[in-house]
Amino acid sequence: MTQKLKAVSFGEILYDIFPNSEKIGGAPLNVASRLSANGIDTTMISSVGQDEKGKNLLEYLKSRKINHSLVAETPDFPTGVVNVELDKNGSASYTIEYPVAWDKIDISENMIEKVNSSDAFIFGSLVCRDQKSRETLNELLQYAKFSVFDINLRPPHYKKEVLEDLILKADFIKFNDDELYEIAAMFDSPFHSLEQNLSYMAKITNAKTICVTKGSHGAVLFTEGKLYYNSGYKIKVADTVGAGDSFLGSLISKLLQKEAPQKALNYACAIGALVASQEGANPKFSAEEIENFMFPDRV
DSSP, X not given: OOOOOEEEEESOOEEEEXXXXXXXXXXXXXXXXXXXXXXXXXXXXXXXXXXXHHHHHXXXXXXXXXXXXXXXXXXXSOOEEXXXXXXXXXXXXXEEOSSOGGXXXXXXXXXXXXXXXXXXXXXXXXXXXXXXXXXXXXXXXXTOSSEEEEOOOOTTSXXXXXXXXXXXXXXXXXXXXXXXXXXXXXXXXXXXXXXXXXXXXXXXXXXXXXEEEOGGGOEEEEETTEEEEEOXXXXXXXXXXXXXXXHHHHHHHHHHTTOOHHHHHHHHHHHHHHHHTSSSSOOOOOHHHXXXXXXXXXX
C-alpha cells in the first residue's frame, strides 16, 4: 500500500464577514480544505482565540478531516475576522483586523517535525504582516521539501523586502495576473506581457513551477520548462472569495499525485470556477459534479 501524500498549510484561519452572513475562510485554510478533499493528508498550522469563533474553526477543520493539532488556542488575541465587501460583479475587497491570533503563531518542535515529514508546505504573504508569525514561517521553511508560495497581496499588509525574500525561497509560486505584474516590477522587469513577466520571474527565482491565474480567463502554468494554458470555464459568479485558493489546493493535489500538468491545470481551473459560482470559500463538490462540469458532452 502506497503511503498517503502529506501537506502542511501555514497561516491565517478566520471568519469572512459578508454584508449578510459570516463564512469560515482564510487562504491557507481554503487551500487546506481543497487538499484534504482531494485525498491529501493535510495539517493546518495556525492560531485562534479562546472564543466562539475559534471553537467553530477547530470544529470546521475536524469536519474537513484536516489535522488541527498544531492550531494553538491563545487567550491573548481574538480569532481573526475579515470584513468583505463585494462589488456588482462579485469581486471582493477586504478589511483585515489586526492584531489577531494568527499574527502570533509560535514555533514548536512538533511543527518542525510535521513540515520535515510532509511532501508540500503551503504558505502565503498575508501571515507575514506580523514579525512573530513571519519568524515562525522563516524557521519552518528551512525544513520544507517542497515550498509553495501563495501570493495574496492585501494592501497595506505587505512589504517589498519580505515578498522578495520569500519568493527566492519558494519552489512553486502562485500569482494572479495583477500580482505578477506588480511583483515583476519590484524585481525591475522591463517586460509588458504576462508570458514575458512569467518567464522573467522563473529566471530570477529558484521556483521550478510558477502559476498565474487570470480570473474568468483561466490560468497559465509554467513547469519543467514548458507553458500550459487553460482559458477558463464560463459560469455565473456568486462571489470570487476562495476561488483562487481552491484552484491552488486542487492544482497542488494533482501535481503531487503525478497528474500530467495540463490535466492538473484543467481540473484546478474547473474547481476554481465551481467555487466562484457558489457563495463562500469552501463549497463541497462530488466527483460526479466536477466531471459533469468539465465534460458536459459526456452527460
